[in-house]
Amino acid sequence: GAVVSQHPSWVICKSGTSVKIECRSLDFQATTMFWYRQFPKQSLMLMATSNEGSKATYEQGVEKDKFLINHASLTLSTLTVTSAHPEDSSFYICSAKRGSSYNEQFFGPGTRLTVL
Amino acid sequence: SQQGEEDPQALSIQEGENATMNCSYKTSINNLQWYRQNSGRGLVHLILIRSNEREKHSGRLRVTLDTSKKSSSLLITASRAADTASYFCATPAGGTSYGKLTFGQGTILTVHP
Numbered sequence: 378g379a380v381v382s383q384h385p386s387w388v389i390c391k392s393g394t395s396v397k398i399e400c401r402s403l404d405f406q407a408t409t410m411f412w413y414r415q416f417p418k419q420s421l422m423l424m425a426t427s428n429e430g431s432k433a434t435y436e437q438g439v440e441k442d443k444f445l446i447n448h449a450s451l452t453l454s455t456l457t458v459t460s461a462h463p464e465d466s467s468f469y470i471c472s473a474k475r476g477s478s479y480n481e482q483f484f485g486p487g488t489r490l491t492v493l
Numbered sequence: 494s495q496q497g498e499e500d501p502q503a504l505s506i507q508e509g510e511n512a513t514m515n516c517s518y519k520t521s522i523n524n525l526q527w528y529r530q531n532s533g534r535g536l537v538h539l540i541l542i543r544s545n546e547r548e549k550h551s552g553r554l555r556v557t558l559d560t561s562k563k564s565s566s567l568l569i570t571a572s573r574a575a576d577t578a579s580y581f582c583a584t585p586a587g588g589t590s591y592g593k594l595t596f597g598q599g600t601i602l603t604v605h606p
Contacts, residue, residue, distance in 0.1 A: 383535075409592050420581060421536075421596045470535055474592040482592060484528075486535040 380404055381473045383485035390461055391493055398456045398488045400471030406451035407473035411482070412444075415468040427454040461492040499582060499597040507605050512569040514600040516582030517562075523585065525558055525565050526594070530579045539567075539580075574606045 380403040390396050400410055408429045413421040425446050426434040433446035443465075445457040454473075458465055468489050474482040499516045506512055518525070524543045528536040542549045542558045542565065549556045555568040569576055579599045586593035 411593065420598050423586070423593060426593060468533070483538070484536040489533065
């Protein structure tokens, strides 16, 4: 159990377009999901916390209007990169938190975004 | 600077040898986790050690936690080529159990067959 999926696994888009990435918890309900960004050979940087039914909480330096997060159900959160530019090219990883004790969360396989 | 600094940044060993990675953190925590990431893939949870634990084992993995030194180590014994990956420690952001994690910079482990 505790599987998190992401779709798509990779995407190539033109500069100026918007891209939506889905994160789903397949066999559990996740009231909280997290979105991370990872540049090559670097660590994961938390972008935002997504709570079901409420607005996402963004980390300092992350543009809310550029990275739109929607958590419409207990099993789905979406990250939309609006008006993507080449510098947005990165590996985006989501995680879903199960339960309230400690930090039991499970990570998706990631989405590779390349903006041309 | 980021909570969770790791060393070494890269480690190259032969199959069968042991690999030790270290992680230091700055604020008080109630737990610390280690994750593995194969190239271009998501994270796999390896082990969680709570602040009241000093050592924990899982298969070929041994994790220690020294809260007085704010450091942790991950030991992989009898390494295999399949252990080649990046390893990250993660601590609760701000020391909370809310779920936000701060990741270390990671150690890139290469195990040569």
